[in-house]
Amino acid sequence: MNPLFLGPAVTAGIAAILALLIALTDRFMNDYGEVVLDINAGKKRLDVKGGSPLLGTLAGQEIFLPSACGGRGSCGACKVKVLSDVGPHLPTELPYLTPGELAQNVRLGCQVKVRKNLELELPSYLFNIRKYATTVLAIRDLTYDIKELRLSLPGGEGASATLSFEPGQYAQIVVPPHGEQKAEVQRAYSMSSEPSEAGVAEFLIRLVPGGLATSWIHSSLKAGDRLDIVGPFGDFHIHDTPAAMICVAGGSGMAPFKSMLNHMAHTGAFPDKEIWYFFGARSMRDMFYLEEMAALEALLPRFHFVPALSEPKPEDAWKGPTGLITNVLDEWLKTRIGPDIPKEGYLCGSPGMIDACKKVMGQNGIAEDRIYYDKFA
Ligand SMILES: Cc1cc2nc3c(=O)[nH]c(=O)nc-3n(C[C@H](O)[C@H](O)[C@H](O)COP(=O)(O)OP(=O)(O)OC[C@H]3O[C@@H](n4cnc5c(N)ncnc54)[C@H](O)[C@@H]3O)c2cc1C
Ligand code: FES
Structure with missing residues (x-):
C-alpha cells in the first residue's frame, strides 16, 4: 500500500472498530429487560420494556403525558414526578423546572430513560x-x-x-x-x-x-x-370571573378563541362576560373568518371583534384599524375600553407577539398573573 494512504486507512479502521464496539455495548448494556412502573402508590402497576424514554413508554401503555414538542425536550410540557432515584437532572431539563419541582424530582418524561423499576406520581386527569x-x-x-x-x-x-x-x-x-x-x-x-x-x-x-x-x-x-x-x-381556558376578556391573536392563534366564542354563543355560558378580541394580520391575504366573527358579534351582545391590518395593500380597501396589533391594543385599552373595569388577558400565537402584548397589557394595568396564554412554538 502507498504509505501516503496508510495513515487514513488506519484511522478509518479504528473508527470502524469503535463504531462496532459502541453498537455492541448499546445492544448488550442497554438491554434493561422488563421493568415495573408503579403509579400512584400501587394504584397501577405496568410491566414494560426498559430502555426507552418515559414519555414513549407510558404512551405505549395508553398513558399520555402532555407533549407540545413531540419529545424533543423543547416545550417542558411532559413533567412527571419520579419518586425513585433516576440520577441527577439533565441540563436539557433544567430550564423548564422551578426550584420546587427540582426539589421534588419532577422530571421531563421525554428526557428520562426507563432503566429500572420506577415509582411515579401522576395527576388523575392524565388517565382521561x-x-x-x-x-x-x-x-x-x-x-x-x-x-x-x-x-x-x-x-x-x-x-x-x-x-x-x-x-x-x-x-x-x-x-x-x-x-x-x-x-x-x-x-x-x-x-x-x-x-x-x-x-x-x-x-x-x-x-x-x-x-x-x-x-x-x-x-x-x-x-x-x-x-x-x-x-x-392544556390549561388555557375561560376563567369564571367578572373581569372582561381582552383577547389577542394572530394567524392560527385564532383557533382557541373560535372555540371559546362559539361555546359561549351556543351554550349561554358566561353570559355577562365582556369580550374584546384583537386579531392582527399583515394584509387581507392573512385575514380570515371575518364573517364568522361578525355572526358571533350578533349572537354575543358583549363581544367586540377588532381586526387590524399592519400593512394593508391598496387593493385590500381596508377601512378598519391599521398598525401593529400591539399598538391597536394599546390605543383601545387607553381610549375605548373603560380603564376602570377589571380585565384579564388571553393571548395566543407566536412567542414574540405574546411577549409584546403582555408588556402592553402590563402598562395598561392588567396584572401579570391575570394574563393567560398559549405560545405556539
Ligand atoms: C399549546 C400549543 C398549541 C398550539 N396550537 C397550534 C395551532 O392551533 N395551530 C398551529 O398552526 N400551531 C399550533 N402550535 C404550534 C405547533 O405545535 C407546531 O409547533 C407547529 O405547527 C410547527 O410544527 P412543525 O412540525 O411543522 O415544525 P417543526 O419541524 O417542529 O419546526 C421547524 C422549525 O420551525 C420552528 N418553528 C416551530 N414552530 C413554529 C411556529 N409556530 N412559527 C415559526 N417557527 C416555528 C422550529 O423552531 C424549527 O426551527 C401550538 C403549539 C403549542 C405549544
Ligand atoms: S415533550 Fe416537550 S419537553 Fe418533553
Whole structure:
C-alpha cells in the first residue's frame, strides 16, 4: 500500500472498530429487560420494556403525558414526578423546572430513560387522555398558509364518542412516518371546534416553512385519510370571573378563541362576560373568518371583534384599524375600553407577539398573573 494512504486507512479502521464496539455495548448494556412502573402508590402497576424514554413508554401503555414538542425536550410540557432515584437532572431539563419541582424530582418524561423499576406520581386527569383514531372529514384553505382541518372522531359526525375538552385546550396530532421521516412525531394544536360539536374536532394549521408536521399536513393530508390525535391537554381556558376578556391573536392563534366564542354563543355560558378580541394580520391575504366573527358579534351582545391590518395593500380597501396589533391594543385599552373595569388577558400565537402584548397589557394595568396564554412554538 502507498504509505501516503496508510495513515487514513488506519484511522478509518479504528473508527470502524469503535463504531462496532459502541453498537455492541448499546445492544448488550442497554438491554434493561422488563421493568415495573408503579403509579400512584400501587394504584397501577405496568410491566414494560426498559430502555426507552418515559414519555414513549407510558404512551405505549395508553398513558399520555402532555407533549407540545413531540419529545424533543423543547416545550417542558411532559413533567412527571419520579419518586425513585433516576440520577441527577439533565441540563436539557433544567430550564423548564422551578426550584420546587427540582426539589421534588419532577422530571421531563421525554428526557428520562426507563432503566429500572420506577415509582411515579401522576395527576388523575392524565388517565382521561385518550388516543382517538379519526378520519379527515375536510381540509380547506383559510389563507395561503392556514388550513382548517376537520376530523371525524370514532363513531363519526354527530356521534356520542366526543372528545371532552374545555374550549382553549389542545390535542396532539400524530404525524405518521413518511418519506425520510422514519418515526412518528406529535405536535400540539388547539381545538377550534366547540366541545358540544359531537363527533368532530377541528384545528387551524399554519404552515411553518420546512416544518415537519405542518408540511405533511399541508401537502399530503386529504379527506378520507386516517389520523390519530391524543388529548385533551392544556390549561388555557375561560376563567369564571367578572373581569372582561381582552383577547389577542394572530394567524392560527385564532383557533382557541373560535372555540371559546362559539361555546359561549351556543351554550349561554358566561353570559355577562365582556369580550374584546384583537386579531392582527399583515394584509387581507392573512385575514380570515371575518364573517364568522361578525355572526358571533350578533349572537354575543358583549363581544367586540377588532381586526387590524399592519400593512394593508391598496387593493385590500381596508377601512378598519391599521398598525401593529400591539399598538391597536394599546390605543383601545387607553381610549375605548373603560380603564376602570377589571380585565384579564388571553393571548395566543407566536412567542414574540405574546411577549409584546403582555408588556402592553402590563402598562395598561392588567396584572401579570391575570394574563393567560398559549405560545405556539
Ligand atoms: C399549546 C400549543 C398549541 C398550539 N396550537 C397550534 C395551532 O392551533 N395551530 C398551529 O398552526 N400551531 C399550533 N402550535 C404550534 C405547533 O405545535 C407546531 O409547533 C407547529 O405547527 C410547527 O410544527 P412543525 O412540525 O411543522 O415544525 P417543526 O419541524 O417542529 O419546526 C421547524 C422549525 O420551525 C420552528 N418553528 C416551530 N414552530 C413554529 C411556529 N409556530 N412559527 C415559526 N417557527 C416555528 C422550529 O423552531 C424549527 O426551527 C401550538 C403549539 C403549542 C405549544
Ligand atoms: S415533550 Fe416537550 S419537553 Fe418533553
